Amino acid sequence: MAEDMSEIFKHKQRSRLIDVARRAGVSVITASRALRQPELVAPETRERVRQAVEALGYVPNPAAQALAMARSRVIGVVIPSVTNSVFAELLRGVMDATEGTPFHLQFANTRYQTRREEELVRLFAAQNPAGLIVASIDQSPASRAILTGMGCPVVQVMEIGPEPIDIMIGCNQTEAARAAVRHLIEQGYRRIGFLGARMDPRAQRRLAGYRQELESAGLAEPLRVLTTPEPSAVTVGRRLMADFLAQYPEADAVFCVNDDVALGALFECASRGLRVPRQMGIAGFNDLDMAQGAEPGITSVRTHRYAMGRQAVAAILEAAEGRRPEPAVIDLGFSLMVRGSTRRMGGA
Amino acid sequence: MAEDMSEIFKHKQRSRLIDVARRAGVSVITASRALRQPELVAPETRERVRQAVEALGYVPNPAAQALAMARSRVIGVVIPSVTNSVFAELLRGVMDATEGTPFHLQFANTRYQTRREEELVRLFAAQNPAGLIVASIDQSPASRAILTGMGCPVVQVMEIGPEPIDIMIGCNQTEAARAAVRHLIEQGYRRIGFLGARMDPRAQRRLAGYRQELESAGLAEPLRVLTTPEPSAVTVGRRLMADFLAQYPEADAVFCVNDDVALGALFECASRGLRVPRQMGIAGFNDLDMAQGAEPGITSVRTHRYAMGRQAVAAILEAAEGRRPEPAVIDLGFSLMVRGSTRRMGGA
DNA sequence: CTGTTAGCGCGTTCAC
DNA sequence: GTGAACGCGCTAACAG
Numbered sequence: 001m002a003e004d005m006s007e008i009f010k011h012k013q014r015s016r017l018i019d020v021a022r023r024a025g026v027s028v029i030t031a032s033r034a035l036r037q038p039e040l041v042a043p044e045t046r047e048r049v050r051q052a053v054e055a056l057g058y059v060p061n062p063a064a065q066a067l068a069m070a071r072s073r074v075i076g077v078v079i080p081s082v083t084n085s086v087f088a089e090l091l092r093g094v095m096d097a098t099e100g101t102p103f104h105l106q107f108a109n110t111r112y113q114t115r116r117e118e119e120l121v122r123l124f125a126a127q128n129p130a131g132l133i134v135a136s137i138d139q140s141p142a143s144r145a146i147l148t149g150m151g152c153p154v155v156q157v158m159e160i161g162p163e164p165i166d167i168m169i170g171c172n173q174t175e176a177a178r179a180a181v182r183h184l185i186e187q188g189y190r191r192i193g194f195l196g197a198r199m200d201p202r203a204q205r206r207l208a209g210y211r212q213e214l215e216s217a218g219l220a221e222p223l224r225v226l227t228t229p230e231p232s233a234v235t236v237g238r239r240l241m242a243d244f245l246a247q248y249p250e251a252d253a254v255f256c257v258n259d260d261v262a263l264g265a266l267f268e269c270a271s272r273g274l275r276v277p278r279q280m281g282i283a284g285f286n287d288l289d290m291a292q293g294a295e296p297g298i299t300s301v302r303t304h305r306y307a308m309g310r311q312a313v314a315a316i317l318e319a320a321e322g323r324r325p326e327p328a329v330i331d332l333g334f335s336l337m338v339r340g341s342t343r344r345m346g347g348a
Numbered sequence: 349m350a351e352d353m354s355e356i357f358k359h360k361q362r363s364r365l366i367d368v369a370r371r372a373g374v375s376v377i378t379a380s381r382a383l384r385q386p387e388l389v390a391p392e393t394r395e396r397v398r399q400a401v402e403a404l405g406y407v408p409n410p411a412a413q414a415l416a417m418a419r420s421r422v423i424g425v426v427i428p429s430v431t432n433s434v435f436a437e438l439l440r441g442v443m444d445a446t447e448g449t450p451f452h453l454q455f456a457n458t459r460y461q462t463r464r465e466e467e468l469v470r471l472f473a474a475q476n477p478a479g480l481i482v483a484s485i486d487q488s489p490a491s492r493a494i495l496t497g498m499g500c501p502v503v504q505v506m507e508i509g510p511e512p513i514d515i516m517i518g519c520n521q522t523e524a525a526r527a528a529v530r531h532l533i534e535q536g537y538r539r540i541g542f543l544g545a546r547m548d549p550r551a552q553r554r555l556a557g558y559r560q561e562l563e564s565a566g567l568a569e570p571l572r573v574l575t576t577p578e579p580s581a582v583t584v585g586r587r588l589m590a591d592f593l594a595q596y597p598e599a600d601a602v603f604c605v606n607d608d609v610a611l612g613a614l615f616e617c618a619s620r621g622l623r624v625p626r627q628m629g630i631a632g633f634n635d636l637d638m639a640q641g642a643e644p645g646i647t648s649v650r651t652h653r654y655a656m657g658r659q660a661v662a663a664i665l666e667a668a669e670g671r672r673p674e675p676a677v678i679d680l681g682f683s684l685m686v687r688g689s690t691r692r693m694g695g696a
Numbered sequence: 697c698t699g700t701t702a703g704c705g706c707g708t709t710c711a712c
Numbered sequence: 713g714t715g716a717a718c719g720c721g722c723t724a725a726c727a728g
Binding site for chain 2: 059
């Protein structure tokens with residue numbers, strides 16, 4: 001009876017290093033060395049250990065390693081949102097770069113809540129991770145303090161700003177937004193609006209870029225801005241565009257905080273028979289696949305999110321090998337992808 | 349000099365349980381109990397410990413806990429792909445359900461490769477996770493063997509099938525596909541094609557549903573199927589639709605393996621002046637936000653991915669509290685969302 | 697209600 | 713080249 005119970009999800013011990021050692025006829029430490037510093041072990045011993053590992057399907061216990069080394073092989077990833085597809089590409093970069101390494105990825109999302117972020121950072125800190133990737137540059141003072149004393153490289157991604165904790169990899173959101181708005185102006189649009197959803201800090205900086213560019217072109221009066229606290233989505237974009245047209249019927253273009261909203265705006269125009277780009281120019285941000293695939297294609301700002309993910313991990317791996325990376329701000333830039341949704345001036 | 353070096357990412361020890369105990373003037377074990385089984389500790393002692401924890405900002409070391417308990421607080425999540433947005437909602441459910449619990453989420457993706465899946469499952473097994481969520485029901489025999497002996501609940505999500513390892517939560521993909529195709533037939537479409545990308549097992553079963561439904565309606569000759577090995581995307585959908593129209597100019601509808609492809613198909617029709625739904629019906633799968641926001645809206649099959657994520661975690665939490673869940677297959681069903689892209693018969 | 701003892705699996709000293 | 717001893721921080725058994 002008692003034995004039946006113990007079978008219930010009770011951990012059946014998998015092979016330990018000592019099992020490997022016994023099977024190979026060596027001491028535990030020799031087995032350990034054979035795996036971690038093979039060059040210090042006689043080739044023949046090394047081979048016996050290798051065979052034992054294979055035969056037993058030995059995989060080291062990460063908890064024991066972490067405890068003994070005071071350092072785990074976890075790379076923590078903190079993102080503000082999972083639904084937002086921009087983070088999907090970042091994650092792809094992170095996952096690809098982690099593949100084939102002995103590191104594991106642990107995730108958490110803050111939902112753009114400062115309190116949650118602090119709690120998460122604290123939780124990660126307790127794990128002595130190999131590194132931490134944070135998809136934001138807007139940490140609270142408390143979070144920043146913990147991150148600074150983390151004892152491992154902290155990489156802030158998506159965006160760059162003035163004071164990196166360790167490393168920052170991203171692009172200047174304000175400048176990128178300005179480039180998009182500048183393009184609209186160059187295409188002859190004059191009454192350019194802004195559509196925004198869930199105005200997180202990154203969105204705020206895009207809005208700032210929009211405003212700056214209009215100001216420097218003398219087109220800032222009046223400012224046609226419409227935002228909603230909801231998270232962005234195609235359906236939200238439609239509703240925003242509908243409201244925007246009601247509020248600013250004279251507008252001739254919109255810069256959207258991202259491609260989801262832009263696509264919604266495009267559909268709303270389509271359903272009203274508003275011609276894009278002739279009567280209404282639409283520009284987005286992020287250059288998701290849907291912007292490229294739309295008809296007409298949606299002009300958008302491409303940022304290099306996949307590369308950010310890869311480089312963030314690369315920096316952590318480097319630090320794990322003992323080379324402490326210099327605090328650095330790495331600007332990966334952006335590219336304006338001009339497509340049919342804003343091409344009003346003859347392209348020839 | 350040596351001290352300078354030791355400062356470099358050397359772990360500065362955070363507060364340990366023993367520090368808490370000393371500060372509270374009790375033994376380590378009392379402190380431990382105060383945190384884990386408060387009811388067994390005198391209220392006043394409990395309070396002293398609580399204050400010490402707060403003052404020191406104590407967070408338990410998960411590695412040490414995992415080692416001592418032979419069980420970690422990690423919930424492993426294995427998904428085939430990160431770019432595919434269907435997994436985003438699953439993850440949202442998983443993350444939401446994990447919030448406020450002492451569990452961490454660890455992720456990995458298989459890229460639909462059997463070998464990678466085996467390796468990952470093995471790696472997770474070494475961690476003695478609290479549970480494992482696998483977004484697939486197509487495990488290789490080797491993976492299955494490891495999963496079966498995992499010693500923790502294994503939840504297969506997204507789809508249901510005949511032989512659950514422990515728990516399966518999802519919906520019947522074949523039936524769901526049939527429902528969509530049946531709807532097309534009911535709307536009067538007769539020459540219905542199938543557009544597919546990266547035909548993973550789940551996609552294969554949708555294709556099977558498509559075929560079964562056409563067969564039972566006597567419309568299976570000829571079968572108009574076009575697929576590509578690329579991962580699905582809006583741009584891919586456009587190309588598929590273009591090729592499909594060239595190959596089957598007589599077709600009057602398409603059932604697309606997912607909404608990304610369906611949206612691409614819709615755009616391709618728009619760019620050719622093909623009227624949807626009059627001349628061409630389009631149905632998708634997953635009911636992403638973009639399907640709802642499109643113009644016309646895209647008819648799609650809604651599956652309850654968020655709920656799957658939540659329930660998967662819930663089952664693991666339950667098991668962690670000692671109640672071993674019965675092996676079970678939980679069918680969350682699906683809903684056909686009928687929208688403008690297929691509404692050909694007068695709706696009044 | 698509280699404390700003592702022992703060990704989880706591995707890595708880091710040191711010796712040999 | 714190899715091995716013995718000890719400790720990482722915590723928890724599970726027992727005592728008291």
